[in-house]
Amino acid sequence: MNPDILSVTIQDPGDGIRVLSVAGEIDHDSVDVLRDAVEQALADGRDRLVADLSAVPFCDSGGLSLFVETHRRTTARGGWLRLAGPQAPVRFTLNVSHLDAYLNVHPTLDEALAPPS
Amino acid sequence: MAVEADPWHTLVAELLDRSHLWRPEDLGGVLDRAAAPLGLRMTVWVADAEQRSLRALAVPGRATPAPLPIDSHAAGSAFAMVESVVADGRRWVPMVNGTDRIGVLEVEAPGQTARDESLARPCETLAGLVGHLITTSLPRGDSLHLARRSGPMTAGAELLWQLLPPLTVSVADFTVAAVLEPAYDVGGDAFDYTVDGRRPQFIVLDAAGRGLRAGLAAAVALSCIRATRRSGGDLPAQARAADGELLRQFPDARFVTAVLAELDLDTGVLRYLNAGHPPPLVLRAGAVVETLTDGRRLPLGIADPRASCGEVTLRPGDRLVLYTDGVTEARDAAGEQFGQNRLADTVERHAVGLPVPETLRRLSHTILAHQSGPPTDDLTLLLVEWSAGAARRTVPPTSRADERQE
Numbered sequence: 001m002n003p004d005i006l007s008v009t010i011q012d013p014g015d016g017i018r019v020l021s022v023a024g025e026i027d028h029d030s031v032d033v034l035r036d037a038v039e040q041a042l043a044d045g046r047d048r049l050v051a052d053l054s055a056v057p058f059c060d061s062g063g064l065s066l067f068v069e070t071h072r073r074t075t076a077r078g079g080w081l082r083l084a085g086p087q088a089p090v091r092f093t094l095n096v097s098h099l100d101a102y103l104n105v106h107p108t109l110d111e112a113l114a115p116p117s
Numbered sequence: 118m119a120v121e122a123d124p125w126h127t128l129v130a131e132l133l134d135r136s137h138l139w140r141p142e143d144l145g146g147v148l149d150r151a152a153a154p155l156g157l158r159m160t161v162w163v164a165d166a167e168q169r170s171l172r173a174l175a176v177p178g179r180a181t182p183a184p185l186p187i188d189s190h191a192a193g194s195a196f197a198m199v200e201s202v203v204a205d206g207r208r209w210v211p212m213v214n215g216t217d218r219i220g221v222l223e224v225e226a227p228g229q230t231a232r233d234e235s236l237a238r239p240c241e242t243l244a245g246l247v248g249h250l251i252t253t254s255l256p257r258g259d260s261l262h263l264a265r266r267s268g269p270m271t272a273g274a275e276l277l278w279q280l281l282p283p284l285t286v287s288v289a290d291f292t293v294a295a296v297l298e299p300a301y302d303v304g305g306d307a308f309d310y311t312v313d314g315r316r317p318q319f320i321v322l323d324a325a326g327r328g329l330r331a332g333l334a335a336a337v338a339l340s341c342i343r344a345t346r347r348s349g350g351d352l353p354a355q356a357r358a359a360d361g362e363l364l365r366q367f368p369d370a371r372f373v374t375a376v377l378a379e380l381d382l383d384t385g386v387l388r389y390l391n392a393g394h395p396p397p398l399v400l401r402a403g404a405v406v407e408t409l410t411d412g413r414r415l416p417l418g419i420a421d422p423r424a425s426c427g428e429v430t431l432r433p434g435d436r437l438v439l440y441t442d443g444v445t446e447a448r449d450a451a452g453e454q455f456g457q458n459r460l461a462d463t464v465e466r467h468a469v470g471l472p473v474p475e476t477l478r479r480l481s482h483t484i485l486a487h488q489s490g491p492p493t494d495d496l497t498l499l500l501v502e503w504s505a506g507a508a509r510r511t512v513p514p515t516s517r518a519d520e521r522q523e
Contacts, residue, residue, distance in 0.1 A: 028326060061323070061325035061372075061374075062325065062326060062327075064372075065369070065370060068370040068372060068419065069369050069370035096394075096395055096442070097374060097393040097394075097416060098391075098392075098393040098413050098416070099393065099416070101415065102415050102419060
């Protein structure tokens with residue numbers, strides 16, 4: 001509920017990629033912190049985004065909406081969004097919503113950065 | 118030879134004559150005056166949106182009594198069980214619109230005995246008429262809306278309740294009932310159904326986000342589904358119509374999860390489509406016998422053209438539970454979720470001998486009691502039962518007897 005409990009740290013490992021490392025619960029109130037980070041990345045010309053979710057214990061439909069929107073926007077620019085390292089509760093949410101069949105989900109950050117071809 | 122007018126007919130005629138020009142707030146007084154020649158005093162009580170209290174409509178010249186708790190008053194039993202109850206020298210008569218529980222009619226019989234069973238039939242018939250009249254008079258103004266509320270309603274909730282059909286409908290061998298919480302602040306949850314022919318359809322949906330904007334997305338999805346259904350489209354076509362329009366109206370990728378289902382009342386075959394929604398449960402003889410995990414597709418708003426329906430065959434008497442994630446994810450103070458198992462157990466605990474809408478009312482209150490603090494998400498439940506017994510239990514007793522004679 002408290003946006004202060006969500007933080008996003010940014011890393012640019014090269015190759016036009018930006019990693020957004022998210023820590024905290026993503027819900028309708030806190031999601032704007034992540035939305036701002038996405039907007040900034042797109043404004044900076046980054047359209048290959050990795051959202052590292054390994055420190056996210058919970059994500060509601062507000063977070064899922066942002067992932068879908070970001071997936072569409074980056075794809076439209078020839079880029080991509082990859083979700084990395086979701087923990088069990090977030091994997092469950094992605095599975096129930098069937099969005100794991102639509103979004104690019106990778107078990108770890110390393111695999112998101114260099115997915116097996 | 119002159120025919121003597123039946124006094125109950127005179128009462129009904131007076132009520133209908135006055136209803137043409139009445140203001141919504143006149144209903145209680147008109148009824149009470151029309152009942153006076155029969156030596157009866159009548160008070161109309163309507164249930165509040167959260168179904169916890171019954172609230173009296175005003176009668177001029179009489180103090181309006183305080184609300185009555187449904188869980189611990191004879192009036193509440195009449196409402197909950199759809200049964201006439203005689204207590205403290207008065208008769209509490211269930212008041213439905215068709216099978217949708219509206220409230221209770223209180224009948225006092227000074228100088229006679231309220232226990233007189235010859236009152237049962239005319240009182241229940243009259244209460245049914247008043248239930249219809251309340252429903253048709255609601256849109257005339259705000260006072261009947263306000264009478265059914267214990268608090269203010271948000272714009273999102275105003276939008277949503279306008280969209281929804283009555284909470285309960287039954288036909289001969291099929292009943293569907295729904296409940297939505299928080300009643301005064303629902304955002305993006307919705308339900309719908311049809312009971313035409315032998316293939317009723319029913320849906321539950323949950324728009325991403327909260328508040329009025331989520332309500333708008335729910336409205337778009339629901340309207341597309343209805344329009345497609347009414348022009349003959351099947352479940353996948355209904356979902357596709359919602360996909361396209363959500364994308365046009367909400368470029369920010371707002372999606373709506375949903376279950377769309379159709380039950381064949383002659384064969385028991387249930388066809389369903391699950392667009393990113395928690396899986397429906399089939400309950401039989403007190404246990405979950407199926408979790409409906411087929412028919413999956415992406416949430417509405419994200420095209421999934423390959424989607425096809427799942428199918429399962431129900432048995433007579435089976436119950437089907439559709440619910441949104443706000444139900445299973447309701448967390449108590451320790452963070453523990455209500456969960457699917459507790460949901461199934463609680464349905465069964467509150468199912469034996471109760472009308473379907475009463476099972477749902479108690480279930481929703483159990484979930485809200487589990488939840489610590491105000492709900493962070495909407496919760497919606499829809500319960501379907503394929504049986505003549507369940508349908509009969511939603512009808513007032515004297516009409517029930519008529520059904521059996523047919």
